[in-house]
Amino acid sequence: MMNKQADGDPAAVHAHGLTVRRGTGRTPRTVIADIAFDVPRGRITGLLGPSGCGKSTLLRAVVGTQAHVTGTLDVLGRPAGHPELRSRIGYVTQAPSVYDDLTVRQNLDYFAAILDPGRAAAARRADAVDRAITDVDLTTRAGALAGNLSGGQRSRVSLAVALLGAPELLVLDEPTVGLDPVLRRDLWNLFHDIAATRGATILVSSHVMDEAERCHDLLLMREGRILAQDTPEALRARTHSATVEEGFLRLVDEANTLAAREQTR
């Protein structure tokens, strides 16, 4: 069954009874356990949680690169991993896939040629590359070797690659990791610009709780489970907390108390 948003549009991502096991051998470990959530279209949803809670695994499941996924996982109206989704999703992994010995523009030309091959598509490819470079604000660095860029600029090249096919859904795995506060702020402003101008849905993970305040919607994750799905404002109000981080910690304490009670029954 496809889930509907409040305005009647199907959610960009709909998960129900979603379980993921990882590891080789006879007994792969359950790292995501029977979760349900929705990612609304046209908004920025932050997937927040501590290191190792399963964020990358969940994002890999959404883009269709994760094995041992069971349950319902619909993405843009298709089951995750459907071939039709390849051109509709942009995915930026934690390790930026940028060639250091190519310039920014050459990197983009290369990936554009894979996405939209053939001589007949040359003009369309050039437009897509120009637009992606402009969108990530790297016009003045288009001729620079990727190996000579700063960490923040390299992240923006990765993002530009993901934007090439004009994706409806952008999946970003901890894009701000290792960046200083100014670069992190700039990148978050860029995500908002992209969501607003391209109308794209953005699903972005982070383990830095203050980044939660920058999202429209939140999925708070802990130990392979969704602890809460809410807007930052609603979460703060519901948990009587000044920040999302404080609210998250309250929910963790509540979950721990509940689990302890269950155990003593």
Ligand SMILES: Nc1ncnc2c1ncn2[C@@H]1O[C@H](COP(=O)(O)OP(=O)(O)OP(=O)(O)O)[C@@H](O)[C@H]1O
């Ligand atoms: N290739 C793998 N084989 C087996 N287990 C794995 C593998 N990769 C990750 N895991 C386990 O799956 C769990 C979730 O890992 P995952 O990388 O999804 O977490 P994360 O929240 O993205 O962490 P981080 O913020 O550090 O990137 C962890 O317990 C991890 O040890």
